[in-house]
Amino acid sequence: MKDLISFGAGNMAQALIPPLAVDFKVKAYTPTKTRAKELARLTNGDVLENLDSLEADVYFICCKPQQFDELASQLKNKLSREALVVSLLAGTTLKTIKEKLNHQNVLRLMPNTPSQFGHGVTLFYSDQQYTDFIELLKKSNLMVEMNSEDQLDRVTAITGSGPAYLFEFGRIFYNALLEMEIEAHTAKEMVAELFLGSATMMKEREQDFETLREQVTSKGGVTYEALKVFKEAGLSDITNKALKANYLRSQELSQS
Ligand SMILES: NC(=O)c1ccc[n+]([C@@H]2O[C@H](COP(=O)([O-])OP(=O)(O)OC[C@H]3O[C@@H](n4cnc5c(N)ncnc54)[C@H](OP(=O)(O)O)[C@@H]3O)[C@@H](O)[C@H]2O)c1
Numbered sequence: 001m002k003d004l005i006s007f008g009a010g011n012m013a014q015a016l017i018p019p020l021a022v023d024f025k026v027k028a029y030t031p032t033k034t035r036a037k038e039l040a041r042l043t044n045g046d047v048l049e050n051l052d053s054l055e056a057d058v059y060f061i062c063c064k065p066q067q068f069d070e071l072a073s074q075l076k077n078k079l080s081r082e083a084l085v086v087s088l089l090a091g092t093t094l095k096t097i098k099e100k101l102n103h104q105n106v107l108r109l110m111p112n113t114p115s116q117f118g119h120g121v122t123l124f125y126s127d128q129q130y131t132d133f134i135e136l137l138k139k140s141n142l143m144v145e146m147n148s149e150d151q152l153d154r155v156t157a158i159t160g161s162g163p164a165y166l167f168e169f170g171r172i173f174y175n176a177l178l179e180m181e182i183e184a185h186t187a188k189e190m191v192a193e194l195f196l197g198s199a200t201m202m203k204e205r206e207q208d209f210e211t212l213r214e215q216v217t218s219k220g221g222v223t224y225e226a227l228k229v230f231k232e233a234g235l236s237d238i239t240n241k242a243l244k245a246n247y248l249r250s251q252e253l254s255q256s
Helices: 011-016 018-022 034-043 065-075 094-101 113-117 131-138 149-159 162-179 184-204 209-215 222-232 235-255
Strands: 002-007 024-029 058-061 084-087 106-110 120-125 141-145
Touching: 011 018, 011 034, 011 113, 011 120, 018 024, 018 034, 018 131, 024 034, 058 065, 065 094, 084 094, 094 106, 106 149, 113 120, 120 131, 120 149, 131 141, 149 235, 162 184, 184 209, 222 235
Parallel strands: 002 024, 002 058, 058 084, 084 106, 120 141
Antiparallel strands: 106 120
């Protein structure tokens, strides 16, 4: 069995790595050990107590971007030469990772929070092909290859931040339901089922989004009236503007 070492064992590591435990013997390292123990338990693996001996086939970099410099200084020139480094670091380029680790085989992954529930969309980018490894990740994620790091940043504005936009819509619906005297717990369940049911229709039905929308909108009816308000207020423009702001901020952050 091949060896995988994860540096960092937080939310994303715990979402992405356990399905790989069928193919890899997992070791987890974190400074406090607490979350490393959790990941070791989830993968039937071990806690890596220190950074003295680091031989492995795959390394996952799962700390926060601002923690990477310190970690990289401890790992530089200590990783197995031919191994694959998989980085989850948002906004940290291949070039930076390669330089800081002095390592050539690097793959960037950009997962999103629903990957914790088996419904993740994970973007990936590298300057080399890692087809076999990507196939393993496909078992538990929708994997989408990016053609550049710029495309990765642009698409992340939708897939990475998208859950927050949908939660904001959810919050608005939830508050409206409370105003209509629906009890809080029921209101939350109603919104969740609404999203889940609509997402299921998107997946199961062949039609495009416009057709799906038209099927629940009769001309001159109630839904039509509500959608007209969205259109007149420029919902498409507002949304595209928000996506652009997200992308520009990602550029600022990656340069800081
Ligand atoms: N959350 C998202 O939606 C999302 C989406 C895409 C990409 N990402 C990226 O995924 C990465 C992890 O995010 P997360 O949400 O999983 O973070 P998290 O839950 O905060 O986990 C971070 C982990 O890094 C560990 N760590 C801190 N310093 C370290 C060091 N010097 N060496 C090794 N490990 C260290 C922490 O250890 P302790 O447990 O000891 O504190 C913790 O286990 C980030 O780079 C983020 O940019 C996140």
